[in-house]
Amino acid sequence: MKSLLKAFLSTLLALVALTVHAADQDDAAKAAKEILALLQQRQFETLWDSQTSEFFKKRMTKESFMANMTVGRSQLGSANEARFVDMAYSQTDPTTSIKGEIYAFNYATSYTAGKFYERIVVIKEKDGRFRLAGLWGAPATAPTPTSKPQ
Numbered sequence: 001m002k003s004l005l006k007a008f009l010s011t012l013l014a015l016v017a018l019t020v021h022a023a024d025q026d027d028a029a030k031a032a033k034e035i036l037a038l039l040q041q042r043q044f045e046t047l048w049d050s051q052t053s054e055f056f057k058k059r060m061t062k063e064s065f066m067a068n069m070t071v072g073r074s075q076l077g078s079a080n081e082a083r084f085v086d087m088a089y090s091q092t093d094p095t096t097s098i099k100g101e102i103y104a105f106n107y108a109t110s111y112t113a114g115k116f117y118e119r120i121v122v123i124k125e126k127d128g129r130f131r132l133a134g135l136w137g138a139p140a141t142a143p144t145p146t147s148k149p150q
Helices: 002-040 044-051 062-074
Strands: 079-092 099-111 114-124 130-139
Touching (some): 002 079, 002 099, 002 114, 002 130, 044 062, 044 130
Antiparallel strands (some): 099 114
């Protein structure tokens, strides 16, 4: 009977953990989508003030963020579309040693200047909200065809 009770409790705890993780994933995805929208609408100050993590703010000043976003993103032109590509989850980032609930979302985006991949990394903060912890972008190049041996 004790074994059955232990198995039941273990299963129940696992289900609760999965539910919490799924809710976090949904919240993280929503935050990343909002961040991407703010970037595409060039709402950099709003992004900094309300959607940027303390981790990120400790590594860059607001003025530097505003300058980098304004100069870098002005070259992209108007946003045309954004499509979710994939998501990755981790509890630590080996490059920065940050620990927490970390989600990285990749999007295929297009602007007047062309097609790009954009990665938005969010981290869960003490207040339970996910905020920007990292941001990367690169031109999306067409896959190189593989040559067949002759």
